[in-house]
Amino acid sequence: MESHAVEIENPKTGETTEAVYEHPFIVRLCHWVNAISLFVLVGSGLQIFRAFPSFGAKIPQHDLINWPKSLAIGGWLGGALQWHLTFMWIYIASGLLYMGYQLFSGNYKQILFVPRDIPGVWPMVRHYFFFGPKPPAKEAYNPLQKHAYTSAIVLGVLSVLTGIAIWKPVQFSWLAWMMGGFHYARLWHFLIMWALIAFLFGHLVMVVLHGWNNFVSMFTGWKKDPEYRP
């Protein structure tokens, strides 16, 4: 779906503002379902990790990290597995719905990082991290944003594939093999979680920096006073 714009007139003041419909319903729905399920999956995953907080075989038997129980969901291994094995389906379903919708609606063009976005990455990095001038906004997502969101989707897919390799190392032994074996599948699954958390950190910082209109747009779809013109 092409994003469309409206002009809004305030009848009292006569002022006009613009708004664009930036986030289609399915994207918003999947965004929030995904946010909740990722929260549950990370929390329960860390509780599962507490049962054997190391990698490789149980040889030598020492813990790598003592993750605090207060920062985990499920209370014990069995409880955490219930949360994890329930919400993984919700996570997968919302991911498939999202990707299917993006693909068939053509809306993926909004965020898919493509080679022609490469030259635009450095100016955005310079602006965000090194106080460089702000490059003009041409579309809803700048090249760095596209890179971030495309990476997050790739990470999401990988989180599921590595998860399947741990859950079903016999039925999907080829998947575990592709990841370097069962031990590596478990390590990748863990590292991908941290990569998603790192993305989330940057994402939330940007949400705070971009203010209310931007935040509201993920609920209503409409963004007032956009920086760009569709």
Next chain:
Amino acid sequence: MSEPINLKKFKNISRRELLKLTPVVALGVFAIPPLQTPLLKAGLGFSDWASGVLFRRGHLAPTFADAEVAPFEKFPINDYDVDDPEVDLTNWKLAVSGAVQKPGEYTLAQVQSLPKHTQNTRHVCVEGWDVIGNFGGARFSDFLKAVGADTTSRFVTVECADDYYESLDMATALHPQTLLCYEMYGKPLTREHGAPLRLTIPTKVGYKQAKYLTSLKVTDVLEKVGYWEDQGYSHFYGL
């Protein structure tokens, strides 16, 4: 761009779009204490159902070269209670009951008279660790055939000397790598590893592979599933 709309109309449009997200609120049911337990049970049940669908009878678990097998003394000993339930190994018998033509008590020699199979397979613990070990024993399917088990029954249940208990779906019980294991690393099972007889099931997680077996029943009805399952673990947990 189309004609300007007034602010009130825009707010109405926005509100309508916001209300479309109400299905997300439905996930909040997981936060309601009395609903949480049955919902998570249903979620785990769905995962178990999917596991059953994904299980392929003829698909073998990966096997490994002798060089990849962990040294015997490094093979972790896990139990829920005691390492050694003090089984009387000389008088030990396996009580077989349920939907079988030849119920009764079977000696270890009878189990050992069946063709012996040895395999280097991965033992995966629910905790996340795993170990590749060498296991030897009789195929569970051969034993079930020998006792005339009705393999159209749904489950095989086992009880253990340490009061542990387990159940197994028939498809997994008949899997060629599911062994009634009496040897590890070419030597009789030690007490810590479940002497004289344990289950080795490379298509299942560790807690399904009960040790110190004392009885076995072929049945369609499960009164209880397993020691850990009855506390909330997955019933099927196929790998």
